[in-house]
Amino acid sequence: xxxxxxVTAAMxxxxxxxxSGRTKDKNIGHLADALxxxxxxxxxxxxxxxxxxxxxxAVNALRVRYDHVFTSGGxxxxxxDITADAISRxxxxxxxxxxxxxxxxxxxxxxxxxxxxxxxxxxxxxxxxAEHIANPVSTxxxxxxxxxxxxxxxxxxxxAMLDGLLPSLATGTxxxxxxxxxxxxxGDIGVALAEVQKNHPETSIGSYPKFDGNSFSTEIVIRARDxxxxxxxxxxxxxxxxxxxxxxxxx
Amino acid sequence: xxxxxxVTAAMxxxxxxxxSGRTKDKNIGHLADALxxxxxxxxxxxxxxxxxxxxxxAVNALRVRYDHVFTSGGxxxxxxDITADAISRxxxxxxxxxxxxxxxxxxxxxxxxxxxxxxxxxxxxxxxxAEHIANPVSTxxxxxxxxxxxxxxxxxxxxAMLDGLLPSLATGTxxxxxxxxxxxxxGDIGVALAEVQKNHPETSIGSYPKFDGNSFSTEIVIRARDxxxxxxxxxxxxxxxxxxxxxxxxx
Numbered sequence: 001x002x003x004x005x006x007v008t009a010a011m012x013x014x015x016x017x018x019x020s021g022r023t024k025d026k027n028i029g030h031l032a033d034a035l036x037x038x039x040x041x042x043x044x045x046x047x048x049x050x051x052x053x054x055x056x057x058a059v060n061a062l063r064v065r066y067d068h069v070f071t072s073g074g075x076x077x078x079x080x081d082i083t084a085d086a087i088s089r090x091x092x093x094x095x096x097x098x099x100x101x102x103x104x105x106x107x108x109x110x111x112x113x114x115x116x117x118x119x120x121x122x123x124x125x126x127x128x129x130a131e132h133i134a135n136p137v138s139t140x141x142x143x144x145x146x147x148x149x150x151x152x153x154x155x156x157x158x159x160a161m162l163d164g165l166l167p168s169l170a171t172g173t174x175x176x177x178x179x180x181x182x183x184x185x186x187g188d189i190g191v192a193l194a195e196v197q198k199n200h201p202e203t204s205i206g207s208y209p210k211f212d213g214n215s216f217s218t219e220i221v222i223r224a225r226d227x228x229x230x231x232x233x234x235x236x237x238x239x240x241x242x243x244x245x246x247x248x249x250x251x
Numbered sequence: 252x253x254x255x256x257x258v259t260a261a262m263x264x265x266x267x268x269x270x271s272g273r274t275k276d277k278n279i280g281h282l283a284d285a286l287x288x289x290x291x292x293x294x295x296x297x298x299x300x301x302x303x304x305x306x307x308x309a310v311n312a313l314r315v316r317y318d319h320v321f322t323s324g325g326x327x328x329x330x331x332d333i334t335a336d337a338i339s340r341x342x343x344x345x346x347x348x349x350x351x352x353x354x355x356x357x358x359x360x361x362x363x364x365x366x367x368x369x370x371x372x373x374x375x376x377x378x379x380x381a382e383h384i385a386n387p388v389s390t391x392x393x394x395x396x397x398x399x400x401x402x403x404x405x406x407x408x409x410x411a412m413l414d415g416l417l418p419s420l421a422t423g424t425x426x427x428x429x430x431x432x433x434x435x436x437x438g439d440i441g442v443a444l445a446e447v448q449k450n451h452p453e454t455s456i457g458s459y460p461k462f463d464g465n466s467f468s469t470e471i472v473i474r475a476r477d478x479x480x481x482x483x484x485x486x487x488x489x490x491x492x493x494x495x496x497x498x499x500x501x502x
Contacts, residue, residue: 016457019293020428021283022472023459028298032272042270044305045298047279050457054295077437078458079445119441138467154462177271186328190370194330206267206301207329208274211405216389221273 004225007172009035010044010062014055014073014083015153018047026155027072034162039174040068050074055086063090063148068169070162073153075142077119083150084125084143091145093127101125101132101141108139126150134164176227180237184244185209185216192240193220200233202226255476258423260286261295261313265306265324265334266404269298277406278323285413290425291319301325306337314341314399319420321413324404326393328370334401335376335394342396344378352376352383352392359390377401385415427478431488435495436460436467443491444471451484453477 011031017023028045035042043066048054055074062069074083088095101124109116123140133142133151137160142151144165151161182189186209197205203224210217222233262282268274279296286293294317299305306325313320325334339346352375360367374391384393384402388411393402395416402412433440437460448456454475461468473484 016455017459017472018279019283019296020287020426020474021280021285021293022428024280028269029272029275032270034272036271042272043300045270045296047296049294076458076460077441079441079448080457114438117438117442119445120438122441123438137462154460156462156464175271177273187365187368187371187374190328190330190373191368194370197330204267206331207327208268209327209405211388211407213407221268223271 004173005039007040007068007170008043008066009040009068009070010046010066011042012055012058012062012069012071013045013047013153014050014071015047016049016080018073019049027153027158030155030159031070031072031162034166036175038166038169039172040169041172041175050080050082052082052086052089055083056090059087059090059148063146067147069148071148071150072158075123075140075150075152077117077122077140081122084122084127087145087148087150088127090148091127093129093145095125096128097121097124098126098130098132098143104141105139133161136160136164173225175223175225176230177221177223178230178234180220180222180234180241182218182220182241182244184218184241186218187216188244189218189220189240192244193237196233196236196240199236200229202229203233205233205237255424256290258291258319258421259294259317260291260319260321261297261317262293263306263309263313263320263322264296264298264404265301265322266298267300267331269324270300278404278409281406281410282321282323282413285417287426289417289420290423291420292423292426301331301333303333303337303340306334307341310338310341310399314397318398320399322399322401323409326374326391326401326403328368328373328391332373335373335378338396338399338401339378341399342378344380344396346376347379348372348375349377349381349383349394355392356390384412387411387415424476426474426476427481428472428474429481429485431471431473431485431492433469433471433492433495435469435492437469438467439495440469440471440491443495444488447484447487447491450487451480453480454484456484456488 074081126143127145130143130145137157142161206221208219377394378396381394381396388408393412457472459470
């Protein structure tokens, strides 16, 4: 595989509630899974408060460094939803009540006989020139500006927005992986494992300790963009674990 | 309350497996809860890969900005555990096999009749001059250098290290909070809620939408370092919700 395409991404999760512990984030893990599947490498995640300075600084740091930046949170109708303002400022754009979003929301509330309050109109705000990210759950759209994708924090809405968005994104060569389970802890396998990694430089071998409350075991994950590289490394890992078992049997 | 003490913190979670989605982080939420309880404000979280450059850059950015920096992950015995090297480099210190940690681990393995391999010795590595963070689960210590606390990624070990560490930390005035549940969505309460926030500037009022698959409700959280400020804001929020209920009853 000579022409692997690398596409990178970062995530910015926004919300006081994530930093106070009140809400346990579910969007990071979901995004990580979804991006890995389609060949986008999630390289960095940041969590910041509902603080305009913090959001502006983080989004500007991330958007110049990665191909895609995904944000979650802070696009609802209440006073503490300031993501649209912060993203606009980060891009030096005016934050406007987007006309298409005003139509979309106005029609939806009219159909339901609900007043289109100032608070609800806040959900139509985005940087001038932004494109919508559809929200099939509750209508109020997310938006894309440049390489930044701004989505809701409520997991059901975040996931629905992402489902619609992903097929439109530039993706790269996916990383294939295979998991080998070792009943032995990292201390038992560490030296031999480093050898296997050295023998298979075209793969990246990760070692993940598991603790069952009593003893450690290890999950070893082999990763490569070229799936044909996985077999040889997997075979050598299997042989490594057998050799440890034999040595232990003979102790 | 005129003399509130503010103590800030950041977290750096380290590991490819968090960014690939293979492992869903549990340490961020745990740390957030624990710090909130004792009056340390968690202001920012970053997740980076097992990549020395990325770790060095993140830890140096965070340690100058916040009072405390907590890291998780990458201190095990395998080749992909590079946190000790990266933290040493961030501080411009040599990464050594700490003599006290070598004694601790050597004695533990001798007692259990297990060989103290090169891989296991990796777990004694830390920047020269670092102090230990005790590991009551599996002996291999974390470490503190400057204002950076380096802990394991396995949640049981991370939590046990943190339990021992927290009582020794400089803490601030805790933020008290009270939750008011609104059966109405954010769009219904947004305008009135912004008024309540304006009337109670000494509190911070957050609004968290809940979606049950069918309709939205809202959890409103009032926060203040001075607990005596909570009552008045809470009473006004209760009156706000009653007024909305009355208005709806009369629709």
